[in-house]
Amino acid sequence: MATTGTAPAPRTAVPPQPRSPAPHTSAPGATLIGSVQRAMRLLETVAVHEHGAPAKQLARETGLALPTAYHLLRTLVHEGYLRRDRGLFFLGDAAERLSSSGAQQKRRSTVTDTLARWRDAVGVPVYYAVYRDGEIGLIGVADTPASPAVEEWADFRETAHAHALGQCLLAQLDDAARRDHLDRYPVRPVTPYTVRDAASLLRRLERVRETDVVIERQEYALGTVCAAIPLRVGAAAASVAVSLPVHQADRLLPTIQRLQAEMRCLLGSLALSISI
Template structure:
């Protein structure tokens, strides 16, 4: 006989829980991850992970490319994949909270339709944002957000962007020419923040990280006065942790 206390306990389907843990693991890797890594991060035996990954791929929730698993079209339609980003209001609210917690201005930009688009900025009276004194979309070579976004493009797209928005020196610390800038982009390590020191505006340092926001290339950044440069890397790593937590929460917003 079913007791009142047992009736109040929801029936949990283990395979669904395990599949969601795999989806969560996939959601933390912008460029995908192999089965062994996903199994480890989801806390699953490798054979179980393989079986679930095959099933999720067959159903369209995942896709496999070059040995790694990424979100598929079905997951995107449900709202847990790259094409279904958090709502704009959530992003704005989150930026405001992060700016207060991190004690630094927080910026979010997308690369869409061939242009750098600064979509949101949050700051506080104690830590004001950098004033856009030179057109932001035209000076991507000189600020961390732009460098981070352009670093995610392929060679042809980079060349096209720089044909339309040539490299020009904004401060004495800015990159001086196109070839030097392209060499810098090729040398970037995508696992490390992109750091810019007084290249866009004197007296300010900035660090940016790539993120997943919809199907667009995206980046977030923090800036600080030059005299607080020692805080920069810790601040952007704190931002990375906050962004990862937000995106993972959307993975778990699937209704079954």
């Protein structure tokens, strides 16, 4: 860059000097840490060798100097991301936990997206629950501010006898598992409309097996009606449900029928996620 001034230029002009290079921290990718990048390449390379690989092979395939590869491999083994067995390196427990967590997050995302699509298709809140290890788990709910989900005002696990999801799940269990659940969580009134005793509930659940649809009117929450249908995927008991205000109870059966049609289109994506 030329400088301003009044002094005449010398006879022997000095060529303009090149600008100093920008500081290293402003160059593209300057914030990347090389050792982390190299460690990641090693992990990725180990992952493709199902039967393990020696350090020399890993160094060659990643383009790393052997001393560098040895240093990083020792560090990764120490931290549990790799394990060494008879001179071969394999993925360690820490790396497998990362992979498992990532897969679980992906499954949860699939559930969330699927429920949201069903909610948009039927225009009411949609619920998804599973029965696992003797307990009911509400896995996902999709609703909107204009059509909110029912508030869990009474412990969902303890009130399976009162809500449609719980009744639908109990109906899918064998008699011994169903009675075991009711021994641990006895039938009790939640609202004035809740089923009164275990015997009445068990008779109702027998009828549910024939229709596959559970309809519950204000048994869990006053002012709300719900319908649930079983989700038969593998050995797990699962259920999907919808809810409506009681003054719209006439919409309940058409809504659940529409949901069933939508589920046939997207059941595969949710089926992959039922093990959450």
